[in-house]
Amino acid sequence: MSTRRSNSGRKQGNAAKRFFVSVLVLVLLGIVGWFLWLYGQINDTAQIDNAQQADAIAVFGAAEYGGRPSPVLHARLDKAVLLYNKNIAPYVITLGGGQDKDSGKTEGGVGRDYLLANGIPYDHIIPETRSIDTEQQVQLLADIAHKNHFNSIVVVSDGTHLFRIALLCRRAGLKVYTSPRATVGxxxxxxxxxxxxxxxxxxxxxxxxxxxxxxxxxxxxxxx
The missing domain is CATH 1.20.5 (Single alpha-helices involved in coiled-coils or other helix-helix interfaces)
Structure with missing residues (x-):
């Protein structure tokens, strides 16, 4: 009798192990599938420039060094200047607060100064200088769009950054077209x-x- 119980218990234990392994394999396959899909979506968005006629161009912030744009921010701003000169939109929004509070410089302010130096009129630039991350930039961009009655916006950033930006913008009720910056170096x-x-x-x-x-x-x- 004890032998039968032992065999029965062993079979139940083996069945439970097989079930656990099957569930684990399915979960791992799901995770791998998710990241493969996500990689494709991010990469596709990074490769395609969807810039078209809109009410404004928004440049997402990146580091500034002592009042000068970093190479990444420089490239994003150059893309905005190119789009503005193509008459894609009449306004440019520069986003980003300051990483170094003591310097008094902000990414949005440095972006504005750069655009001014490249021929975009002061009253066609809207600087945002309070945000500290991508989510805050989108929130404040939505506020600016609502205040200025902007219905559509071309968003400029690194290619890999744009897929996440697009989701955040949709959540905020914004209609956006993604436009990746040029590669630096x-x-x-x-x-x-x-x-x-x-x-x-x-x-x-x-x-x-x-x-x-x-x-x-x-x-x-x-x-x-």
Missing amino acids: RIDTIDSAQRMWHEMLSYTFLRTNLHVSWMHRWLEGKLN
């Missing part, structure tokens, strides 16, 4: 991989928060 494989992983993880975290928030609101509705 030679980007090595490690740097390129780091940028991609940063965006994939940031986008995944963003989508996870969206689903959690939606579930929370759904549960509140059911309980109230």
